[in-house]
Amino acid sequence: MSYPSDTSIVVEDVTKTFTLRYHRTFKQVSVALLKGRDLSDTFNALDDVSFTVKQGESIGLMGLNGSGKSTLLKLVNGIMKPDSGTVLTRGRIAGLIATGAGFHPQLTGRENVYLNAAVLGMSERETARKFDDIIEFAEIGRHLDAPVGNYSSGQFARLGFAVAVHVDSDIFLADEVLAVGDRPFKKKCMEKMQEIRDSGRTLFYVSHAAASVRKMCDRVIVLENGKVGFDGAVNAGIKYLKYEDENPDNDPDDMGDLDEELGADI
Amino acid sequence: MTEHVPVAEQPLAPPSASNGLLGVFGRRYLLRLLVRREISARYQGSFLGLLWSYINPLSQFFIFWFVMGKIIGMGDKAENYPVHVFAGLIIVHFFVETFNAGTRSIVRNKALVKKMAMPREMFPVASMLVSLFHVGPQLVILLVACLATGWAPDPVGMVAGLLALGIVMFLGTSLALLFSTANVFFRDFSSAVSIMTNFVRFGVPMIYPYTLVADRFAGHTELYLANPIADAVLLMQRAFWTGTTDDPAATALVHLPDHLLSRGAIALGASVVMLVIAQLVFSRLENKIPERL
Ligand SMILES: Nc1ncnc2c1ncn2[C@@H]1O[C@H](COP(=O)(O)OP(=O)(O)O)[C@@H](O)[C@H]1O
Ligand SMILES: [Mg+2]
Numbered sequence: 056m057s058y059p060s061d062t063s064i065v066v067e068d069v070t071k072t073f074t075l076r077y078h079r080t081f082k083q084v085s086v087a088l089l090k091g092r093d094l095s096d097t098f099n100a101l102d103d104v105s106f107t108v109k110q111g112e113s114i115g116l117m118g119l120n121g122s123g124k125s126t127l128l129k130l131v132n133g134i135m136k137p138d139s140g141t142v143l144t145r146g147r148i149a150g151l152i153a154t155g156a157g158f159h160p161q162l163t164g165r166e167n168v169y170l171n172a173a174v175l176g177m178s179e180r181e182t183a184r185k186f187d188d189i190i191e192f193a194e195i196g197r198h199l200d201a202p203v204g205n206y207s208s209g210q211f212a213r214l215g216f217a218v219a220v221h222v223d224s225d226i227f228l229a230d231e232v233l234a235v236g237d238r239p240f241k242k243k244c245m246e247k248m249q250e251i252r253d254s255g256r257t258l259f260y261v262s263h264a265a266a267s268v269r270k271m272c273d274r275v276i277v278l279e280n281g282k283v284g285f286d287g288a289v290n291a292g293i294k295y296l297k298y299e300d301e302n303p304d305n306d307p308d309d310m311g312d313l314d315e316e317l318g319a320d321i
Numbered sequence: 322m323t324e325h326v327p328v329a330e331q332p333l334a335p336p337s338a339s340n341g342l343l344g345v346f347g348r349r350y351l352l353r354l355l356v357r358r359e360i361s362a363r364y365q366g367s368f369l370g371l372l373w374s375y376i377n378p379l380s381q382f383f384i385f386w387f388v389m390g391k392i393i394g395m396g397d398k399a400e401n402y403p404v405h406v407f408a409g410l411i412i413v414h415f416f417v418e419t420f421n422a423g424t425r426s427i428v429r430n431k432a433l434v435k436k437m438a439m440p441r442e443m444f445p446v447a448s449m450l451v452s453l454f455h456v457g458p459q460l461v462i463l464l465v466a467c468l469a470t471g472w473a474p475d476p477v478g479m480v481a482g483l484l485a486l487g488i489v490m491f492l493g494t495s496l497a498l499l500f501s502t503a504n505v506f507f508r509d510f511s512s513a514v515s516i517m518t519n520f521v522r523f524g525v526p527m528i529y530p531y532t533l534v535a536d537r538f539a540g541h542t543e544l545y546l547a548n549p550i551a552d553a554v555l556l557m558q559r560a561f562w563t564g565t566t567d568d569p570a571a572t573a574l575v576h577l578p579d580h581l582l583s584r585g586a587i588a589l590g591a592s593v594v595m596l597v598i599a600q601l602v603f604s605r606l607e608n609k610i611p612e613r614l
Binding site: 058062063065073110129130131132133134135136141142143144145146148152156157158159160161162166169170171173174175178179225 | 328331332333334335336337348350351354355358362430432433435436437438439608611612
């Protein structure tokens with residue numbers, strides 16, 4: 056099958072199956088076998104999901120906890136492969152998945168920046184060139200040379216986000232990144248993500264905050280128990296989710312409200 | 322990796338595309354970082370740091386040399402017994418370290434594996450390279466000991482030494498690949514591996530000379546020599562130990578099996594085949610790694 060040249064992401068008939076309980080002991084397995092019980096209890100975290108994204112689109116991915124958002128981003132990112140169906144992407148991918156960065160707890164912030172950047176495909180020279188910008192953005196000061204295992208979850212997220220936004224990516228994934236940051240940092244992240252969006256990169260933004268999705272995205276995909284429940288315009292998507300009801304007088308252009316919603320982005 | 326290419330010129334492709342071990346060597350900068358990381362992480366929070374990687378083999382060496390050589394009297398069965406032991410110990414230690422650390426490598430790096438897309442073969446390969454890095458200084462100690470006992474390098478010996486290291490590199494990496502995935506599914510594997518590696522020390526002619534095997538197991542030596550690590554140890558002794566004895570040619574004739582180099586070449590070939598098989602198995606299981614960590 057061929058796709059237009061401005062296609063950025065293709066997700067086609069994708070299903071991802073997980074097992075509910077993996078680590079069974081020898082005893083549990085033998086008891087189950089003796090009683091003739093079924094050992095496998097699997098479920099579809101993603102069930103026949105299909106959509107395509109054009110380069111430069113910014114998608115708000117919404118849905119309740121456990122609906123499969125992070126799993127979908129892991130497939131798009133290439134961390135996992137679908138059990139059936141196809142995922143295709145064009146260009147370099149960066150971002151944060153499930154709020155955390157791939158940092159090694161024993162390494163210092165500095166070492167992790169280099170390692171993380173290398174995994175994302177940056178060369179040593181490129182990293183060295185951007186290092187000061189990354190550190191300035193993360194604002195973690197002297198903690199840079201402390202092991203990230205000792206960071207607060209906010210500091211951890213800051214550094215991860217700082218590295219991810221400084222990669223020259225074509226696709227940017229942001230999975231509940233703002234959940235743990237403090238208010239000034241959230242604002243800064245929002246601005247940076249808008250900058251990313253405006254530079255023509257594809258943006259995948261997972262958030263429960265209707266106002267920030269409205270501000271960032273031009274399309275909403277809602278996942279419901281691993282299925283695409285809605286795919287279309289932002290306002291209709293938010294209505295579909297009925298998130299509005301809890302916040303009836305929400306004005307999309309009001310920064311004050313946005314701040315409030317960002318505060319509630321958990 | 323190259324600098325950024327405009328997106329329109331790049332193809333639509335599966336994001337997880339990794340071409341296994343070849344992909345690993347396409348990303349040498351990342352591999353170098355991981356190796357450096359692992360070396361520093363292994364000794365993090367330790368005052369003596371890298372020195373431990375000498376203390377460990379040296380202490381084993383003294384135990385074997387004293388208990389086996391002096392008390393049990395193995396020392397009389399082989400000339401320059403300490404060199405005999407140490408040449409073998411370098412190989413055994415290289416193998417055991419690769420196998421053990423490699424088996425744990427993916428689980429130990431789960432923070433990265435769960436969150437980042439990269440060829441996962443990176444981790445076992447990095448473990449092997451870290452162990453190889455530790456071989457360096459041990460070789461220096463061995464060389465000093467050999468030169469002190471009148472050893473001079475010879476071409477056949479050098480080939481034998483390289484074969485020995487090559488066998489352990491390939492075999493160690495293939496076992497590390499296989500068991501690092503197995504360990505993701507059942508953590509029992511890392512415990513099983515450390516027990517298995519305990520046997521390696523006694524299954525190779527390190528603390529006892531090969532002649533003992535040839536005497537006691539006459540007729541079954543082929544079975545003994547089917548162990549590639551035993552071949553690697555013998556090759557290492559051909560490279561360093563025989564040259565330190567009074568009559569190297571006679572020592573090689575008495576204490577080493579015949580056709581040692583061809584045996585080594587076959588063992589190396591078998592190790593390469595093992596690596597290919599390990600890669601195939603790894604590629605099949607790799608899909609399930611991130612969700613099982
Ligand atoms: N590695 C895993 N093994 C088993 N189940 C998983 C795994 N990862 C996620 N799940 C399950 O898959 C479902 C979707 O998870 P996720 O994609 O993280 O949801 P969310 O939309 O909140 O990000 C959840 O029910 C979660 O429990
Ligand atoms: Mg999630």
